[in-house]
Amino acid sequence: QKDHQKLYDQTGTHQDSHREGRGGVTTIARRYRLAAVGLGLLCVTAITVLWIQFNHLTAERDQLQTSNTNLTAERDQLQTSNTNLTAERDQLQKERDQLTKVVCLYCVYSEKGWKYFRSSLYYITTEKKSWTESRQDCQKRKADLVIINSGEEQVRRLITWIGLNDSKTEGVWKWVDGSALTTGFWWTGEPNDYEGNEDCGVTGYKGATSGPSTWADFPCHHPVFGICERISK
Template identity: 80%
Template sequence: MTDDIYQNYTTESKEESDDRQSLYEDYRENVATSQTTGINQEPQSTGLPQGRKRRSYHYCTGYFNQSYQPQKLQVNRTPDKNSPKIIIALSHQKTKTNLIPIGSRRYRLAAVGLGLLCVLLLTATTVLWIQFNHLTAERDQLQTSYTNLTAERDQLQTSNTNLTAERDQLQTSNTNLTAERDQLQKERDQLTKVLLELRWKYFRSSLYYITTEKKSWTESRQDCQKRKADLVIINSGEEQEFISKEFGNAEAWIGLNDSKTEGVWKWVDGSALTTGFWWTGEPNDYEGNEDCGVTGYKGATSGPSTWADFPCHHPVFGICERISK
């Protein structure tokens, strides 16, 4: 049996094999001695160093049975003297700790590693799936936003096209109006030149003319009417300033009188006087015979207020006004 055990463990290094062979020879020698003397003996030294022998012995006993601890060898003789036999009993005591074979440990480690790898793979797959769902939702949201922005862009392009067309139309209209304005400006300049030659003055859509002969209020009005005009009607301070500036050096009739009712001054169109520019102390109806109004009174020393009442037959110039239509 010992030979069988020895033959089963031959896969070790040369040094371990030599140690095991030495220990085995000591064991056989001990058995032979026990047969002749009948005394149990421990294996003898093989001449190896003490540390080597001790290590080899335990190494060998450990290999004889990895699950058990070997005890002392018991050698007994049989009572039969004619055929002495040696019964070698090798008692074993089961240890509390069972050693795991190296191959089985490797398989377990490989199984544990494979299990961990599967867990990691499952976790990574779950994380990637969640990320994929999030990315899909974001992609759909971005696609919707892109569609909305595309629609808005198309709408803005349409609006821009319409506005561009309107702008071009307005530019064309502006060009035409500018040309018309320039034409009218040219015609106005030409007309102003003609009017100046005819002694007409232009102010706020009206033409003004002062007669060249001194006549009564009635005769001066008739001269204006011959020119398709009438004696001037002054409605604002700006108009009075214009007349004072252009015709202020001469006393001249204006279209104002109180011939029908004393003190009730009216214009030639029948409208009542609302704003007057009388000089100080005027109108005074001197000697009860002053019923017609003049501007440019020589007694007025300053300012636009130069009106006074004169006798209607008194000869002075007349200021005519033609309203442009």
């Protein structure tokens, strides 16, 4: 009986030790699991924080890029505006200088009998001469016989040479600058090249007092006053 009791005691002690061993392993495993779960939570938290920061930085980057694009567009617009304003300023200065020059020319030439009209100065010669001599007279004054572009430029009640002739080819009228006649203000029945000897143009024919049609062709050697034109450039 003592031996049986001893065996029982030994067996119980062994079982208790085995249970204690299993309990220790379970505790360690539980701790590992808790540590793994904690580490996993930390990783998830860290990843979440990093993702939030990444999205925040991405949003800031996009905002900065948008701001940079807007600033670049504003800069380009300002540069364009500055270029346009500079061009306008230069144009205004050019017009001012041109106007000043015209005023100065008018002041000088008005004292010599010249008249100003639409950016040109006009002078009626005081001696009747041939077409060629009248043109030479104008050229001495740094001008030329007038090129008429409108009815308002014509002289009425006084026959005067204009810078028009068909001396080279009959019927092909050209101005003194070589340009062809496109719009004429011929008197009724003119030009008629009377006796085949009329190759130079005059305005004011027959003392017309109304209407723009006052031109006629005259013999170039005929003595007539001339109209000089100086373009005020």
